[in-house]
Amino acid sequence: MSGSAREASAERPPATVAVLISGRGSNMQALAAGQGDAYRVVLVASDRPDAAGLDWAQAQGLPTFGLSPKGIGKPAYEAALDAALREAGAEWIALAGYMRLLSGDFVTRWQGRIVNIHPSLLPKYKGLDTHARAIAAGDRQAGCSVHVVTEELDAGEVLGRASVPILPGDTPETLAARVLVEEHRLYPAVLKEFVRR
Known part of the structure; x- marks a missing residue:
């Protein structure tokens, strides 16, 4: 990198990222720990207001948003989520254990600015039960x-992968635990590169 390119990179403010979770948010915690010059987390949002990850985020001083689509429907839920993301100033969205499928309209509004971490070596094993299927x-x-x-x-562009061996006697649970360690390492590193490209 040339000196001028380095200076331009240093002058660029961190990208603003919202992290969407549905549970304890261990990948969200890894992303929060990895924030710095490349990106900063401006919102942690969940489709489950009682998600443990929201409590953790609040304890760290991170802004949070929790709303269930139950009773209001998906369009109203996504409209409220979109408004919260924009109010927080989010430029990018990182899905981290967010277990709800986003509508095509929502994805289109944030085209090319949403990333996800998936527990398989894509394109293998899209969807659920990835570890059991690999074994x-x-x-x-x-x-x-x-x-x-x-x-x-x-099915979107794969930005990075990390692999672990499947060991004799592995169960989906033991394999998931080892893969999760790699998820926590991979996600912040890939996000830093992605928001800068």
Whole structure:
């Protein structure tokens, strides 16, 4: 990198990221720990107001938003979520254990600015039960992938992968625990590169 390019990079303010969760938010915690010159977390949002990750975020002084779509419907929920994201000044969205499918309209509004971490070596094993499926298939490797979110499930551009060996006697739970360690390492590193490209 040339001196002028380095200076331009140093002068650029951190990208603003909202993290969407549905549970304890361990990947959200990894993203929060990784924030710095490249990005900063401006909102932690959840479709479950009682999500444990919201409590953790509040304890760290991070702004939070919790709203359930139950009773109001998906369009109203996503409209409120979109408003909260924009009010927080979010430029990017990182899904971190967010278990709700986003509508095509929502994805289009944030086209190319939503990323997700998925517990498989995409394009293998889109969707759920990835670790059980990898073990059942006799795979030697499992892992995780960070990808751009598109309207098609787990089908966007893969930005980075990390793999772990599948060991004799592995269960979906033991494999998931080892993959999770790699998720926490991979996600902040990939997000830093993605928001700067």
